[in-house]
Amino acid sequence: xxxxxxxxxxxxxxxxxxxxxxxxxxxxxxxxxxxxxxxxxxxxxxxxxxxxxxxxxxxxxxxxxxxxxxxxxxxxxxxxxxxxxxxxxxxxxxxxxxxxxxxxxxxxxxxxxxxxxxxxxxxxxxxxxxxxxxxxxxxxxxxxxxxxxxxxxxxxxxxxxxxxxxxxxxxxxxxxxxxxxxxxxxxxxxxxxxxxxxxxxxxxxxxxxxxxxxxxxxxxxxxxxxxxxxxxxxxxxxxxxxxxxxxxxxxxxxxxxxxxxxxxxxxxxxxxxxxx
Amino acid sequence: xxxxxxxxxxxxxxxxxxxxxxxxxxxxxxxxxxxxxxxxxxxxxxxxxxxxxxxxxxxxxxxxxxxxxxxxxxxxxxxxxxxxxxxxxxxxxxxxxxxxxxxxxxxxxxxxxxxxxxxxxxxxxxxxxxxxxxxxxxxxxxxxxxxxxxxxxxxxxxxxxxxxxxxxxxxxxxxxxxxxxxxxxxxxxxxxxxxxxxxxxxxxxxxxxxxxxxxxxxxxxxxxxxxxxxxxxxxxxxxxxxxxxxxxxxxxxxxxxxxxxxxxxxxxxxxxxxxxxxxxxxxxxxxxxxxxxxxxxxxxxxxxxxxxxxxxxxxxxxxxxxxxxxxxxxxxxxxxxxxxxxxxxxxxxxxxxxxxxxxxxxxxxxxxxxx
Ligand SMILES: Cc1cc2nc3c(=O)[nH]c(=O)nc-3n(C[C@H](O)[C@H](O)[C@H](O)COP(=O)(O)OP(=O)(O)OC[C@H]3O[C@@H](n4cnc5c(N)ncnc54)[C@H](O)[C@@H]3O)c2cc1C
Ligand code: SF4
Ligand code: SF4
Ligand code: FES
Numbered sequence: 119x120x121x122x123x124x125x126x127x128x129x130x131x132x133x134x135x136x137x138x139x140x141x142x143x144x145x146x147x148x149x150x151x152x153x154x155x156x157x158x159x160x161x162x163x164x165x166x167x168x169x170x171x172x173x174x175x176x177x178x179x180x181x182x183x184x185x186x187x188x189x190x191x192x193x194x195x196x197x198x199x200x201x202x203x204x205x206x207x208x209x210x211x212x213x214x215x216x217x218x219x220x221x222x223x224x225x226x227x228x229x230x231x232x233x234x235x236x237x238x239x240x241x242x243x244x245x246x247x248x249x250x251x252x253x254x255x256x257x258x259x260x261x262x263x264x265x266x267x268x269x270x271x272x273x274x275x276x277x278x279x280x281x282x283x284x285x286x287x288x289x290x291x292x293x294x295x296x297x298x299x300x301x302x303x304x305x306x307x308x309x310x311x312x313x314x315x316x317x318x319x320x321x322x323x324x325x326x327x328x329x330x331x332x333x334x335x336x337x338x339x340x341x342x343x344x345x346x347x348x349x350x351x352x353x354x355x356x357x358x359x360x361x362x363x364x365x366x367x368x369x370x371x372x373x374x375x376x377x378x379x380x381x382x383x384x385x386x387x388x389x390x391x392x393x394x
Numbered sequence: 395x396x397x398x399x400x401x402x403x404x405x406x407x408x409x410x411x412x413x414x415x416x417x418x419x420x421x422x423x424x425x426x427x428x429x430x431x432x433x434x435x436x437x438x439x440x441x442x443x444x445x446x447x448x449x450x451x452x453x454x455x456x457x458x459x460x461x462x463x464x465x466x467x468x469x470x471x472x473x474x475x476x477x478x479x480x481x482x483x484x485x486x487x488x489x490x491x492x493x494x495x496x497x498x499x500x501x502x503x504x505x506x507x508x509x510x511x512x513x514x515x516x517x518x519x520x521x522x523x524x525x526x527x528x529x530x531x532x533x534x535x536x537x538x539x540x541x542x543x544x545x546x547x548x549x550x551x552x553x554x555x556x557x558x559x560x561x562x563x564x565x566x567x568x569x570x571x572x573x574x575x576x577x578x579x580x581x582x583x584x585x586x587x588x589x590x591x592x593x594x595x596x597x598x599x600x601x602x603x604x605x606x607x608x609x610x611x612x613x614x615x616x617x618x619x620x621x622x623x624x625x626x627x628x629x630x631x632x633x634x635x636x637x638x639x640x641x642x643x644x645x646x647x648x649x650x651x652x653x654x655x656x657x658x659x660x661x662x663x664x665x666x667x668x669x670x671x672x673x674x675x676x677x678x679x680x681x682x683x684x685x686x687x688x689x690x691x692x693x694x695x696x697x698x699x700x701x702x703x704x705x706x707x708x709x710x711x712x713x714x715x716x717x718x719x720x721x722x723x724x725x726x727x728x729x730x731x732x733x734x735x736x737x738x739x740x741x742x743x744x745x746x747x748x749x750x751x752x753x754x755x756x757x758x759x760x761x762x763x764x765x
Contacts, residue, residue, distance in 0.1 A: 123535050125488060126687075128498040149497070169490045169498065170678030170685040195703040210498045212490065355702050357674045362530065362537055363692070364671035365699060367721065369641060370728035391644050393713025 454748025
């Protein structure tokens, strides 16, 4: 971390894209002293603040080689995200970050990447998709397994279908409920795992609600994937994002600092325990 | 490590210590009685300090009682000591202004504290301070407010002669005598204080006081006093190192027993000298052009502490009590190299329902159906 985690700077909204009724993307450009460039790796996050309301942790979904701006894709769930939804080009937010450790991108260069996401669309993995697609020749096969509760929870439907087939990328979608017009599978995202074959070259990156991650991990381990090649991204309440406020603790870990991405073998003892 | 100097300060000359601190520009805090408890406040001399006072503490109760001795420090502790002086209960982190063109500007309101001297700090408080230093001082960007207040602190510790019934610092290895982290430490006798230095700053001040060396009978009397203080403590932890002993028992039924008593009020976390949680929030000005971003002490006993949409991860008291105790006695070892409990007993006395975890620990560590 090169920037002061305790003090914000301003960023101006340059663009706003409505992705779905309750999901939007903000393209932000840092303002003020730009002598310290905004550098990050996929999986890292910012604390993004709305003046008078507060800050929330949001993953950075744009590509780290775009130096002039960065994107956040946000789902409206409450106060701060609701206020952000009403903002548009020219409006300003505050930014602290980037925080956390991010996904192991350099360390997984050359490997076959399997991304599994569930629940309400998983922003931390979007950055990985973008990253790999932009550096296609640096990675082996890319497989995206994405599950939603309900067909109407799926956004980026077009983007997913555009992705499918390009450079050997395969995208599999499933919905817990199905419904008319739904072309993907019906059932939990773990059912999609049968579409992949695990080899020594496979690395899996998983993000979603804890029970979904645990079920996915089990199935991948059953298929012979090593614990060391499994990565998960966690969510906790975060106030400071710098290892001081105590809110993000999971066992001995401050998720904001030693996470939010963890190698499964490092975190397995702390997963799946209610109320931990 | 600086060399230790020692001297004897007669009770009649106690004032000179206060005067020296004032000369050096310190705002001097010392124990005074407020609302039936002992708190640290600005004083001008020994006449502001209570004398002969005793504290009667048991789980769920704290009472002060006048005593016979003319001693200044014949009590153990009050609800707070150094924590609120360094980790402010409420602190403004920055102010945001929105200019007429919509641009945002931020200004930090760093406190400019006067150097503080605190007289009467105990061994447990010093251990807690060392732990807070590790927490708030870590990394390339330590906590700015804490670091600022910490920088110019002068600490005059006192060896405990009269532990409360709730104290168990002997079993945690933190007391009753001040071991390190002080500038000066006092051992109190009826006739005065044996003063020893613990830092270069302390040595200098001691030199200025030009005290006579202590007599060996005084040293012996203090040693007997410390031994007595040690043997008066009846409470203890089952082990100094409970790493993985609690974390490996998240489903132990005794957590339910604790949860049935705990009110989830968070008193324990606010009196605990090592609890560090805080939350941040905005306080917008009514005109809408500016807003303060502040932080306040928080507690893992609140629902908001673990809230992520659509609800708290620790919705039940069972999970909150388990988090508190497991963090304190178990996870702390991985985080900062030792237990987070310094045995001050505050969380016992100030718990409205008198939970005493030294009694619950053997049950939590025992077989689920054991007796
Ligand atoms: C590392 C990390 C990365 C994230 N990345 C994204 C992202 O890219 N896109 C996205 O839409 N969401 C993301 N989230 C979740 C997002 O932070 C929450 O949806 C958001 O905090 C909700 O705020 P609110 O005020 O609108 O909701 P409310 O329900 O009003 O919440 C009140 C407060 O609780 C806290 N809170 C509530 N839900 C969460 C949560 N899930 N995680 C952490 N704190 C929460 C916040 O402090 C919030 O201000 C991420 C969370 C984490 C921890
Ligand atoms: S846990 Fe209780 S006894 Fe231990 S340091 Fe905290 S308040 Fe004192
Ligand atoms: S002080 Fe007692 S009742 Fe209150 S949260 Fe702590 S243990 Fe529970
Ligand atoms: S968010 Fe404050 S410690 Fe992690």
